[in-house]
Amino acid sequence: MTKRILALCRQAPYGNALAREGLEAVLAAAAMDQVADLLFCGDGVFQLLPEQSPAGIGQKSLQRNLQALPLFGVEQAYVCTKSLAQRGLDLEALSQGQLPLVPVDDSAALIATYDSVLSF
């Protein structure tokens, strides 16, 4: 039986390397046919904001990594609605690229349905 794997994306996009390296780990796992679902929560929801231009602080944009997810079989990503509300954001404010975003009210219940959780 294939394990159901969830990757938590908890970090703001450029303040901590874990945001980028987490997505890299998800892509590497997907390349090995272990496709994880993603849940953006906490400051991780900032990764989904459109029109990021991190070149000004000498960083590469994370958007390319996010856009690569569907090519590796990641069909959708969950977004914690509480985390959005706490930060004054809503689903419409987020980048609606090729990765459909699914709002989740009860993150704990979602996490409990998975066999393994990667926390980034």
Added chain:
Amino acid sequence: MKFSLAVYSAPHSSQAAASALRFARALLREGHQLYRVFFYCDGVHNGSSLSAPPQDETDLLAGWQALQQQHQLDLVVCIAAAQRRGVLSDSEASRLEKPAANLAAGFELAGLGQLADAVAQSDRLVTFGG
């Protein structure tokens, strides 16, 4: 039960790396199996042979190496994260034309596939730091 650990924090910066080592010791003592320890992000610094903490502080590197020898542990340092942060094996140092290598004995460099494999093969993945 079969465990794997993911370590994301540098030694001596936060408690996470020390907690990972203590957790590894405890689970082995309880008769569980440790499939792999994967060092990622700042956790790659755990695999540096050059750390030299003061004598009255815990030497985490010596702790990992002793546990590795005792239980033939698979201590894997992510190669991409390690290159960014300057943890290099002899072969990587010469390939990248760097003046020194510092990957500690008992550790090996490997790709992110080893984390995915650890998830697939283990009953539990426990993450420290980040």
